[in-house]
Amino acid sequence: MSIRVLLVDDEELVRTGLRMILEAEDDIEVVGEAGDGAEAIAHTASLSPDVVLMDIRMPRVDGLEATRRLVELDAAARIVVLTTFDLDEHVYEALRAGASGFLLKDTPAHQLVHAIRAASAGDALLAPSVTRRLIAEFTRSPTHVPSARLADLTERETDVLMLLADGLSNAEIAARLFVGEATVKTHVGRILAKLGVRDRVQAVVLAYRSGLVH
Numbered sequence: 001m002s003i004r005v006l007l008v009d010d011e012e013l014v015r016t017g018l019r020m021i022l023e024a025e026d027d028i029e030v031v032g033e034a035g036d037g038a039e040a041i042a043h044t045a046s047l048s049p050d051v052v053l054m055d056i057r058m059p060r061v062d063g064l065e066a067t068r069r070l071v072e073l074d075a076a077a078r079i080v081v082l083t084t085f086d087l088d089e090h091v092y093e094a095l096r097a098g099a100s101g102f103l104l105k106d107t108p109a110h111q112l113v114h115a116i117r118a119a120s121a122g123d124a125l126l127a128p129s130v131t132r133r134l135i136a137e138f139t140r141s142p143t144h145v146p147s148a149r150l151a152d153l154t155e156r157e158t159d160v161l162m163l164l165a166d167g168l169s170n171a172e173i174a175a176r177l178f179v180g181e182a183t184v185k186t187h188v189g190r191i192l193a194k195l196g197v198r199d200r201v202q203a204v205v206l207a208y209r210s211g212l213v214h
Contacts, residue, residue: 002029006049037066071098147210
């Protein structure tokens with residue numbers, strides 16, 4: 001089954017380039033395009049994409065507001081933010097709003113394809129160094145908000161969550177804990193279910209906000 005992607009950018013040339021890259025892959029289908037956040041919300045409702053590639057700076061409704069609305073509507077699509085600058089302050093807000101990660105607009109084609117597949121599978125979209133820098137930045141606060149949901153995690157699940165927060169992949173976590181990668185995937189799935197979050201990135205956000213990770 002193909003991964004259904006919605007492209008959201010106010011520049012037609014950008015959308016055309018993204019479409020050419022993605023449609024060259026057998027397992028990815030571009031099901032629609034939108035020129036602003038309002039169109040993105042409408043098209044997500046009608047097309048049910050698996051992944052939304054969302055630009056931030058757009059007229060009418062920007063990508064930040066569109067991301068927030070889609071998450072509030074409980075849209076199943078995973079939202080990946082497109083940005084020109086890797087430290088754009090709006091990226092922090094997009095992740096707070098529920099985006100699954102972000103990509104730079106100059107990302108190489110093969111990394112874009114990998115990111116689409118990763119987003120569809122619920123995997124991390126941020127490199128370890130970016131994960132630590134970005135999440136630490138946008139969750140920086142003098143106080144933390146405890147989450148009762150963290151109490152539902154087992155000791156091993158807590159260990160896995162903390163390693164996720166450190167930017168480790170499933171394979172790296174498996175090596176660190178001396179278990180199989182399939183076991184780690186099972187733990188991650190249970191963590192997401194217990195915390196009630198959409199993906200790994202949002203689980204890490206919750207860990208930082210609650211004070212579990214500093």
